[in-house]
Amino acid sequence: MIRDSYWLDMPYTPSGPLSGELDVDVVVIGGGVTGVTGALFLAEGGARVAVLERREVASGATGRNGGFMLAGTHEYYVEAVEELTDLYGADGRRMAGEAWRIALENHDLMAGLMEKYKIQCDYYRHGSYVMAMKRPDRGSHADPLERIVRSYNLLQEDGFDVEYLDEDRLYGIKRSPQLAGALWNKFDGELHPVKYVRGLASAASGLGVLFFENTPVTSIARRGADGNGRGDAGGRGDAGGRGVSSVSRAGSGVSSPGGLVVQTPGGRIRTQHVLLGMNAYTPQLDARYERRIIPQRGQVFTTEPVSERLFNGVFYANDGWEFWRQLHDGPGEGGRLLFGGGRNHHIRAERGFHFLRRRGRQIRTYRGYKERPTRAVQRSNDRSFNSTFPHLAALGRSHRWGGVMGFSYDSSPFVGETETPGVHIVAGFTGRGNAYATVAARMVSDRLLGRPSAVEDQFETVKKVFDPLRGGIDAENRRR
Ligand SMILES: Cc1cc2nc3c(=O)[nH]c(=O)nc-3n(C[C@H](O)[C@H](O)[C@H](O)COP(=O)(O)OP(=O)(O)OC[C@H]3O[C@@H](n4cnc5c(N)ncnc54)[C@H](O)[C@@H]3O)c2cc1C
Numbered sequence: 001m002i003r004d005s006y007w008l009d010m011p012y013t014p015s016g017p018l019s020g021e022l023d024v025d026v027v028v029i030g031g032g033v034t035g036v037t038g039a040l041f042l043a044e045g046g047a048r049v050a051v052l053e054r055r056e057v058a059s060g061a062t063g064r065n066g067g068f069m070l071a072g073t074h075e076y077y078v079e080a081v082e083e084l085t086d087l088y089g090a091d092g093r094r095m096a097g098e099a100w101r102i103a104l105e106n107h108d109l110m111a112g113l114m115e116k117y118k119i120q121c122d123y124y125r126h127g128s129y130v131m132a133m134k135r136p137d138r139g140s141h142a143d144p145l146e147r148i149v150r151s152y153n154l155l156q157e158d159g160f161d162v163e164y165l166d167e168d169r170l171y172g173i174k175r176s177p178q179l180a181g182a183l184w185n186k187f188d189g190e191l192h193p194v195k196y197v198r199g200l201a202s203a204a205s206g207l208g209v210l211f212f213e214n215t216p217v218t219s220i221a222r223r224g225a226d227g228n229g230r231g232d233a234g235g236r237g238d239a240g241g242r243g244v245s246s247v248s249r250a251g252s253g254v255s256s257p258g259g260l261v262v263q264t265p266g267g268r269i270r271t272q273h274v275l276l277g278m279n280a281y282t283p284q285l286d287a288r289y290e291r292r293i294i295p296q297r298g299q300v301f302t303t304e305p306v307s308e309r310l311f312n313g314v315f316y317a318n319d320g321w322e323f324w325r326q327l328h329d330g331p332g333e334g335g336r337l338l339f340g341g342g343r344n345h346h347i348r349a350e351r352g353f354h355f356l357r358r359r360g361r362q363i364r365t366y367r368g369y370k371e372r373p374t375r376a377v378q379r380s381n382d383r384s385f386n387s388t389f390p391h392l393a394a395l396g397r398s399h400r401w402g403g404v405m406g407f408s409y410d411s412s413p414f415v416g417e418t419e420t421p422g423v424h425i426v427a428g429f430t431g432r433g434n435a436y437a438t439v440a441a442r443m444v445s446d447r448l449l450g451r452p453s454a455v456e457d458q459f460e461t462v463k464k465v466f467d468p469l470r471g472g473i474d475a476e477n478r479r480r
Contacts (some may be wrong), residue, residue: 003373006302006399007194008063014056014213019266024048026448027262027271029217032062033433034426035277036200038441043207045449050269051209054216058197061279064403066300066323066340068314069189069434070128071103073411075320077151083410097158098459104187105455106439119199121192122328126313128188132180133317137344140319148183161186173311176388190314190325215264217285220274220423223259260422273448276425280406292414293406293428295352295369299377300340303395309333322384336398342380352404373400405431415440415466425468
């Protein structure tokens with residue numbers, strides 16, 4: 001049994017680290033789905049781009065997730081409607097609809113990139129099933145069927161391709177005696193996240209993007225008159241003022257708000273813009289995101305391969321605390337089962353940091369960003385798997401792993417320019433990077449390239465919902 005991601009268990013040769021000095025139009029920090037996609041879009045638009053990745057491309061959450069391509073910001077559509085109505089009033093329902101449609105746009109963009117760059121990444125579009133279990137688990141709604149039925153009704157009214165499945169129909173599809181009913185979102189899909197992102201990276205390299213792996217960024221500073229870094233442009237010291245100047249660099253088409261210097265141990269890069277594609281790790285470089293993005297660990301295992309195809313599609317149960325799918329890695333039509341969850345039984349331990357109130361002050365307790373799977377959560381996972389699939393309980397486990405997600409307080413990502421001119425962010429996916437990272441990277445790259453953004457034109461509420469400067473987190477009140 002391997003204690004690391006199944007997806008990353010494949011040969012890979014990383015590019016070398018940065019050494020010396022360089023000038024580019026945009027530095028992308030982070031080589032996950034966000035950073036690599038952003039770099040690719042920028043290079044397609046003619047920008048000179050460097051990606052700096054602390055470890056290897058796809059080694060963060062991108063290489064550790066379930067590979068689900070789910071539409072939406074929340075587990076239940078009804079919850080998105082309720083939360084956005086709370087936050088924004090009567091527009092909430094329309095905004096929830098837009099949030100779902102933006103994710104469908106994201107899905108189409110991903111599928112388009114696979115086709116354009118001929119990326120083989122086990123992509124299938126059999127839909128997702130949001131299920132109510134007969135045994136609701138800790139932390140989930142007392143009546144998940146009510147959430148599912150209301151979501152189904154709202155989604156149907158709003159024109160989405162969904163179906164409701166009762167217990168009998170569900171057993172035929174799911175082969176588990178534990179299910180009470182499900183919402184089938186026919187538009188969702190699945191993929192092999194590492195094959196996908198490394199495929200994008202090689203396409204981006206082909207367009208001239210420079211990749212530097214094993215290259216941690218240590219600071220972002222504003223450039224002084226002599227071209228050297230002066231002051232902290234990324235974190236505590238805000239350089240003040242907002243707004244990208246409309247001056248264009250000759251040739252690249254990238255607007256120039258002023259020079260930035262990105263520092264790494266072996267060298268530094270002078271650049272016009274920085275794209276933070278670090279998701280959960282953003283607060284480590286930019287402290288202003290400490291209260292906006294909370295790291296949360298998620299844990300998963302895969303079984304030994306099963307030669308039969310047990311089911312297609314991807315499955316979410318107990319308000320999303322548990323999820324599973326069968327991979328497409330053979331033999332024949334079959335594949336391993338991937339099963340994740342258990343966080344709800346160990347919420348505090350699975351949080352990267354949280355805030356405690358002591359003598360009237362909030363204190364941050366730091367637990368780090370550990371990716372190694374833990375015995376306690378994996379045991380909870382095993383128990384859930386065995387009770388959901390009693391006939392498969394004896395299957396051996398091939399890989400167990402963890403990864404760190406970046407949660408926002410309202411489940412929507414942060415997309416756009418930060419308080420520091422020239423420093424942009426795409427992060428805070430709350431476990432849904434495959435739903436929003438691509439479309440968000442597109443929005444930011446369009447802005448940097450000075451092009452109108454089709455996404456922003458089509459979905460006018462996006463600026464509000466994805467506002468990169470919106471409020472901080474009240475970590476103690478967050479359910480997850
Ligand atoms: C167990 C688990 C299951 C999940 N399941 C799903 C799912 O099924 N569907 C879905 O949509 N989402 C899922 N997610 C969430 C999804 O993986 C993330 O939303 C997505 O991968 C985020 O991508 P990213 O590129 O923004 O961040 P990451 O993939 O985390 O990439 C950030 C990168 O930044 C690098 N980095 C950090 N600091 C620095 C620095 N100082 N200098 C240079 N580089 C740095 C990191 O090494 C990392 O590679 C899951 C996550 C986990 C952990």
